[in-house]
Amino acid sequence: MIQLTLRDLRHDLLTFAFSVVGIGVLVFAFLLLIPLSLALNRFGEAGGLPQNLIIIERDVLQPEQSRIAPDLAQSVSAILGDRLNRVDPVIFRILRVEDQPIQLRGVALESWETTFRLQLIEGAWPSDASEIVIGQLAAQAGGWSTGDDLRIYGQDFRVAGIADGPGTKTQTVWMTHAAALGLFGPERGTQLLVAHLQPSADPLVARQDLENGLPSTDGGYDAYFEDALLREYGAALNDLRILSLLTSAIAVVAVTLGSHNLAWLAAEDRKRQLGILRAVGFDRPAVGRYLLFRAGAISVASYLLALGAAILFIRLGIGSNTLTIGGTQTALSLSPTTAVVGLFLTCAASLTGTWLSIRRVLSASPASLLGRGPGSSFA
Amino acid sequence: MHPEADRLDDDSPGLPRSYVQTHNLTRTFRRGSEDVHALVDVTLVIAPSAFAVVLGPSGSGKSTLLNLIGGIDRPTRGHVRVDGLELDSLTERQLDGYRRDHVGFVFQFNNLLPNLSALENVALPLVAQGRSWAQARDQAAVELTALGMGDRATHRPSELSGGEQQRVALARAVISRPALVLADEPTGDLDSASAEIVLDLMSSLNRDLGATFVIATHNPRLESRATHVIELTNGRMAAPALRT
Numbered sequence: 001m002i003q004l005t006l007r008d009l010r011h012d013l014l015t016f017a018f019s020v021v022g023i024g025v026l027v028f029a030f031l032l033l034i035p036l037s038l039a040l041n042r043f044g045e046a047g048g049l050p051q052n053l054i055i056i057e058r059d060v061l062q063p064e065q066s067r068i069a070p071d072l073a074q075s076v077s078a079i080l081g082d083r084l085n086r087v088d089p090v091i092f093r094i095l096r097v098e099d100q101p102i103q104l105r106g107v108a109l110e111s112w113e114t115t116f117r118l119q120l121i122e123g124a125w126p127s128d129a130s131e132i133v134i135g136q137l138a139a140q141a142g143g144w145s146t147g148d149d150l151r152i153y154g155q156d157f158r159v160a161g162i163a164d165g166p167g168t169k170t171q172t173v174w175m176t177h178a179a180a181l182g183l184f185g186p187e188r189g190t191q192l193l194v195a196h197l198q199p200s201a202d203p204l205v206a207r208q209d210l211e212n213g214l215p216s217t218d219g220g221y222d223a224y225f226e227d228a229l230l231r232e233y234g235a236a237l238n239d240l241r242i243l244s245l246l247t248s249a250i251a252v253v254a255v256t257l258g259s260h261n262l263a264w265l266a267a268e269d270r271k272r273q274l275g276i277l278r279a280v281g282f283d284r285p286a287v288g289r290y291l292l293f294r295a296g297a298i299s300v301a302s303y304l305l306a307l308g309a310a311i312l313f314i315r316l317g318i319g320s321n322t323l324t325i326g327g328t329q330t331a332l333s334l335s336p337t338t339a340v341v342g343l344f345l346t347c348a349a350s351l352t353g354t355w356l357s358i359r360r361v362l363s364a365s366p367a368s369l370l371g372r373g374p375g376s377s378f379a
Numbered sequence: 380m381h382p383e384a385d386r387l388d389d390d391s392p393g394l395p396r397s398y399v400q401t402h403n404l405t406r407t408f409r410r411g412s413e414d415v416h417a418l419v420d421v422t423l424v425i426a427p428s429a430f431a432v433v434l435g436p437s438g439s440g441k442s443t444l445l446n447l448i449g450g451i452d453r454p455t456r457g458h459v460r461v462d463g464l465e466l467d468s469l470t471e472r473q474l475d476g477y478r479r480d481h482v483g484f485v486f487q488f489n490n491l492l493p494n495l496s497a498l499e500n501v502a503l504p505l506v507a508q509g510r511s512w513a514q515a516r517d518q519a520a521v522e523l524t525a526l527g528m529g530d531r532a533t534h535r536p537s538e539l540s541g542g543e544q545q546r547v548a549l550a551r552a553v554i555s556r557p558a559l560v561l562a563d564e565p566t567g568d569l570d571s572a573s574a575e576i577v578l579d580l581m582s583s584l585n586r587d588l589g590a591t592f593v594i595a596t597h598n599p600r601l602e603s604r605a606t607h608v609i610e611l612t613n614g615r616m617a618a619p620a621l622r623t
Contacts, residue, residue: 003512004495004506007494007495007499008492008494008495010494011493011494011495011535012494273492273493275451276484276486276490276491276492277492277503277507278451278475278478279449279451279478279484280478280479280483280484280503280504280507280551281475281478281479281480281503281504281507281508281555282475282479282503282507283471283472283475283476283479284471284475286507365451365452365453366451366452366478367446367451367452368452370451370486
């Protein structure tokens with residue numbers, strides 16, 4: 001029956017092509033939505049530094065909306081005592097620099113290599129308040145390099161160097177705390193405190209002590225491990241992730257229904273042909289195999305078309321396989337597992353839809369398929 | 380043909396040996412709330428290698444009779460026996476096998492699969508029997524050549540005339556050398572010249588292959604070629620005629 005199916009498809013190329021494109025569009029949507037869900041999931045899993053605790057205003061979703069009381073750093077020092085290496089106030093902003101979404105961090109220069117473990121890739125650390133260091137992802141996205149001038153918030157800064165740090169997934173610009181304070185003014189103050197613990201300190205106990213001991217004025221503060229903050233930040237995208245997964249599931253159901261309709265149309269269109277096949281000696285299983293092979297060929301062709309389109313779209317349409325959310329980059333990639341699952345689901349959905357639609361045709365007598373006799377049911 | 384035959388167990392002494400035998404064969408269809416009696420109590424015998432013609436106007440039950448003899452439909456009541464097989468007691472799978480191994484069909488129109496070439500259409504019954512496409516195509520080429528269609532083998536049905544299509548259908552019906560060939564209005568859509576060619580071919584195949592032909596037609600001119608004539612009116616048999 002495979003040869004019969006192939007001959008049938010070859011002689012009916014236009015219908016075959018429309019069927020492939022019709023199913024392929026749905027598979028394409030599925031192949032994009034699943035990586036999007038996974039990317040959103042990964043967004044909240046940025047690697048952090050276990051010895052860094054971030055203190056942020058309670059219940060604030062965007063770090064840049066947080067405001068830290070001026071004397072909070074002293075409270076943190078008092079609570080943690082000799083377990084604390086140092087505590088740094090951080091000025092945090094998400095803004096657009098030359099059309100690129102950028103996370104700007106203003107932190108004391110002496111913490112960059114210790115607390116934040118930044119490593120210079122090229123250039124030098126800033127020598128004065130007019131110089132900045134940019135992260136590797138920002139350099140890639142903006143096409144910037146050492147020596148370039150960037151206009152940030154109406155003021156020009158020179159790129160002194162390019163740096164990278166562990167777990168960095170953001171397009172970041174680093175400047176000294178003093179430079180950031182000068183740039184944005186004192187009104188919105190500091191957004192975060194980063195407490196860098198001694199290696200011997202127990203981060204969990206330190207965090208508990210901070211939560212119990214920090215003043216509860218102005219709504220209070222939360223202390224997070226760095227990765228936990230990112231996770232919480234990523235949780236804001238949870239609805240989008242769920243929606244994406246739901247839409248993926250709908251795409252699979254749509255493939256089933258689409259295949260059902262295509263197979264139903266094919267079977268209805270070929271009723272007489274199926275009757276002839278039965279009359280010349282092909283039994284029901286053979287005719288069923290013919291229709292299922294046909295659906296299988298359409299679904300595999302649809303899948304290959306959609307896979308190729310999805311890979312092209314991710315590589316060319318989105319570029320560099322990255323998805324930038326609020327200045328944070330996350331990988332959008334079509335993994336082999338997703339591709340295999342996609343193939344399985346496409347074939348399963350297609351064959352299920354086909355099977356549901358052809359049962360009636362297969363149970364019909366050859367005479368009724370041939371449209372013979374004045375009625376269609378036995379008296 | 381002996382309408383008085385009242386049982387199917389054995390051929391009665393003195394009667395011609397039967398190949399097709401029916402007893403009180405009845406087929407009723409339901410159309411809405413109404414019963415339509417397409418065939419009523421048809422009892423007949425057709426001898427081996429006969430060239431039987433079923434005559435009657437449209438709606439007289441000719442096609443229904445062929446459907447039941449060919450095993451593509453089941454009777455509401457009564458019995459059909461072909462070559463010793465009681466069709467009404469066969470399972471669906473056995474009926475599939477019966478059609479595959481014993482029967483060749485020629486229909487009035489749209490006989491062929493449009494997406495296959497003439498050669499591939501003719502090869503189908505052999506493929507259904509489990510032969511490879513290559514073997515089946517080789518045999519189909521021989522068959523088409525024998526029926527004067529060798530040069531049209533690669534053409535698709537839409538590229539063939541009505542008469543050519545029926546010759547291809549005839550080649551397909553006989554390629555597996557069935558003992559029974561059923562043709563339902565095989566010349567109904569043909570001009571008289573093409574009809575003559577098809578009928579001549581059927582007569583010669585009947586002689587050469589020894590197969591039993593049962594042909595439903597509303598064309599009384601076919602009567603002159605028949606060894607058996609069965610007349611149906613409103614699903615019932617008229618007076619029988621036997622020319623042996």
